[in-house]
Amino acid sequence: MDIRLVGKASSRRAVLKGAGAFSALAITGLAAPAVAQSKDLSIISDLGNPEQRDVLQRVAAEFEKKSGAKVVINNMEHEAHKTAIRSYLVVGAPDICIWFSGNRMRAFVQRGLFDDISDLFERENYKDVLGVTTAAVSVGGKQYGLPLGGLLWGMYYRKDVFTEKNWTPPATLSDLMMLGENAKSAGMIPVSMGTKGLWPAAGWFDHMNLRINGLEHHLGLMDGKVPYTDASLKPVFDKWEELIKANMFTPDHTSYAWEPAGAALAQKKAAMMDLAAFIKSAFPAEDRDQIGYAAFPEIVPGMKRYEDYSVNSIHIPKNAKNKELARDFLAHFYQPENLAAYTEAEGSVPPRNDCPPSKDPLVSSAYAQFKTIAGTAQYYDRDTDPDMAQEGLKGFQEFMAKPERRSEILDRLEKTRQRIFK
Incomplete structure (x- = not known):
């Protein structure tokens, strides 16, 4: 062989x-x-x-x-x-x-x-x-x-760190913001993020859109039926921009792939990370029993729980x-x-x-969490047209680095959608 x-x-x-x-x-x-x-x-x-x-x-x-x-x-x-x-x-x-x-x-x-x-x-x-x-x-x-x-994608953290600091996994977006302030006070990155490979930013978009607009809307966007300039996406990018401006994510995240971002969580330099269970490969074997999982926080009260399951x-x-x-x-x-x-x-x-x-x-x-989910998407670059996905991945990374470019980015994505989904 x-x-x-x-x-x-x-x-x-x-x-x-x-x-x-x-x-x-x-x-x-x-x-x-x-x-x-x-x-x-x-x-x-x-x-x-x-x-x-x-x-x-x-x-x-x-x-x-x-x-x-x-x-x-x-x-x-x-x-x-x-x-x-x-x-x-x-x-x-x-x-x-x-x-x-x-x-x-x-x-x-x-x-x-x-x-x-x-x-x-x-x-x-x-x-x-x-x-x-x-x-x-x-x-x-x-x-x-x-x-x-x-x-199954969601928010991962170190159980020993949360126990030591008396933190609780955030149930709402407000909880996440509060955890972020506590993490920064402790000298930690609130949410570890590495977007050099582009796709991690799209995962964050998925979660925000699923929590705000639900699964049917999200899959409609993936199928090219919803414009990227549609008013329904405004609260998604508004809330996301609040998190960016609150310094919730890794500085210079565009310079890092997901592996060093995962290592930051493993090394107690970050509080949480939005990923799937393969994050364990970033942890030493002796620390893997400390990996905890929590669902992405609720944003719109009462919205059913929809998740990425790729x-x-x-x-x-x-x-x-x-x-x-x-x-x-x-x-x-x-x-x-x-x-x-x-x-x-x-x-x-x-x-x-x-x-x-x-x-x-x-x-x-x-497996236990899966039983509580109302429905699933796969992941942004799996759910939409490959050419649309590539532009979307680039756009989301750019938004995380330069949120002030939101209008130009969404206009560009909308032109791509119109070209692909004729």
């Missing part, structure tokens, strides 16, 4: 080589992924969590012994992968890749770039063990991927060379014990109802 970690700088410079029937994805500075042969299986992943990479490596090694195939895993930096996949699905496709479910998946299905694996669902009776989660990877009644773990997925590209071998690998990877180990490493809720019980209290907490 060959596992390659692809660094950020080189992975963005994907070069497509070859002509006619032969093509391969070459990555500057590294050998290109192996060209699929009859007994070779190529996988592209974007796993930043080393524990998840270890599980995938173990499962691949087992599959090699079982099948006699050679498995080549190219692990790309997460943000670089979002760019590279647009090219490699067209030419030089691997046999398997990790991506997102929902609209992000649907965009590639509509372009004919993900393979229909309904036959694998039928063969392995996956619908019986997945239930409603099947919908996350379905388009037109057909399945185009397997759902991986579900991530589901990653694994796919066979339409242009893969070894589709049958890829199906056999997915069937092996998706065995309850293997899938449970993979989701446990991330802190996500297993999609199969026959997976072994989780030993992770964060997973147990997320």
Whole structure:
């Protein structure tokens, strides 16, 4: 088995080589992924969590012994992968890749770039063990991927810090502002934030909009039915701007990815962080039992609780060379014990109802919280058109850095919406 970690700088410079029937994805500075042969299986992943990479490596090694195939895993930096996949699905496709479910998946299905694996669902009776989660990877009644773990987003904090300072997780936005003042008095950042990768700012927007306008409105915006200049969004940005001007977020957050922002929480330099359970990878193993979860604060009294619950997925590209071998690998990877180990490493809720019980209290907490939720979105850049998402991510980051540019930002997003959702 060959596992390659692809660094950020080189992975963005994907070069497509070859002509006619032969093509391969070459990555500057590294050998290109192996060209699929009859007994070779190529996988592209974007796993930043080393524990998840270890599980995938173990499962691949087992599959090699079982099948006699050679498995080549190219692990790309997460943000670089979002760019590279647009090219490699067209030419030089691997046999398997990790991506997102929902609209992000649907965009590639509509372009004919993900393979229909309904036959694998039928063969392995996956619908019986997945239930409603099947919908996350379905388009037109057909399945185009397997759902991986579900991530429930919310406010994370250190239980020992809150106990020591006699703090309580904020139930309302006013509570959050008060906690922020207490955190600043203690020399801490109220809410740790790293927007260098853009998407964390969009998660904050999701929560604000879901708490103020509800799920139907939010999904209407994601589907291009609500203008970004609509009056309904004014209170969202008003409240957000209040938080920004109160210095609730990490200074110079545009310079940091989510990992150092998570480390600030782990190191007791910040009070809270809006993220999902994969935040545990920013904590030393001995401190993970101190991670606490709370729902994002209420803003409009009486608004039902709607949350982001994002589901990653694994796919066979339409242009893969070894589709049958890829199906056999997915069937092996998706065995309850293997899938449970993979989701446990991330802190996500297993999609199969026959997976072994989780030993992770964060997973147990997320599962318990899930029962109290009135409805779910996925996440901004999963729920809307990919091109709209990219502009939205940039706009939200810019707003957090320069809230005085609100009008220009929203006008720009509205023009993008009108162009995309004709």
